[in-house]
Amino acid sequence: MSAFTPASLVDSYDIRSVHDLYRDELPVVERHAPVAQLDVAGLVGAQIPPIETGAGVAPRWWFVAEEGSELFQVQENFVANNWRRQKVQPGAKVNYPGFDYLQNAMRRRVETLRTYHAAHSEGLVEPVACELLYDNVIPLRFGDGPDLRVSDVLSEYDRAEPDRKLLGLQLNWIEKIDGLADDEKAILQIEIAIVAIMVDGSETPMPVVRILFRAGAMRSTWADTFTFFEVAHTHIRHRLMVLTTEEAHFRWLPK
Numbered sequence: 001m002s003a004f005t006p007a008s009l010v011d012s013y014d015i016r017s018v019h020d021l022y023r024d025e026l027p028v029v030e031r032h033a034p035v036a037q038l039d040v041a042g043l044v045g046a047q048i049p050p051i052e053t054g055a056g057v058a059p060r061w062w063f064v065a066e067e068g069s070e071l072f073q074v075q076e077n078f079v080a081n082n083w084r085r086q087k088v089q090p091g092a093k094v095n096y097p098g099f100d101y102l103q104n105a106m107r108r109r110v111e112t113l114r115t116y117h118a119a120h121s122e123g124l125v126e127p128v129a130c131e132l133l134y135d136n137v138i139p140l141r142f143g144d145g146p147d148l149r150v151s152d153v154l155s156e157y158d159r160a161e162p163d164r165k166l167l168g169l170q171l172n173w174i175e176k177i178d179g180l181a182d183d184e185k186a187i188l189q190i191e192i193a194i195v196a197i198m199v200d201g202s203e204t205p206m207p208v209v210r211i212l213f214r215a216g217a218m219r220s221t222w223a224d225t226f227t228f229f230e231v232a233h234t235h236i237r238h239r240l241m242v243l244t245t246e247e248a249h250f251r252w253l254p255k
Helices: 012-020 099-119 222-243 246-252
Strands: 002-004 028-032 060-064 070-075 078-083 129-139 169-175 186-197 206-218
Touching: 012 060, 012 070, 070 099, 078 099, 099 222, 129 222, 129 246, 186 222, 206 222
Parallel strands: none
Antiparallel strands: 002 078, 002 129, 028 060, 060 070, 070 078, 129 206, 169 186, 186 206
16 A cells, blocks of 8 residues: 655655664665656546655665565655565465554554654645555466366456466456545556466466556545545455456465
8 A cells, every 4th residue: 555745755865764763663674766656546637746856866765574574665755555475385374464454554654754744843744646556366276286277266257268278368457446436536457467476496487367456546635545545445355356256265365
């Protein structure tokens, strides 16, 4: 979950002071290229003004938990809270903390920035746009069993020759988000593809169905941003269950 602001949230040239706010829970620091724009929010009209600085373009910083799965990203006009799976192994259980935990973590970290700004006689700048992203990977091979077909995983996928093994697939569309009015400037982009990923302990790539959800919106307050995350999460979860089969649910979703 991420948000852009029209003015500086943090001083990227004094990143040590910013990291000190999160160092106890996120001790690792990584330096990355800055994010110029959100993926979907721009399609509904969000304009992200550049931060003007004589020091050049500031980087984006990742504050990462020791185990590597949880991270908080900051740059001058951008923040994001992420969870990522570290290892890919068919059938391996992963302790995914869930949406509520991750949104509460995002709220807490934004409030930490608010307290930091208040201590310096400044108010926390409000956002202009936000996004919620889910990147789901469903294996077509589980353990030593036979490979699944795409039609075994995707509920609305149909071919004249369903047993033919595909080497690739690409679907991409944009839709409205349930629970939001047409004038609320919010959309969901869905991408479905067959890709190959490397699996721990194997030299052979594993075929997977990748389902990517990007919900974006224009929002002008932090309260409205978090409300959007909740509405988008509910819609995305419903769409995931509709787009995938009972077979996929049985094999892939947590029991």
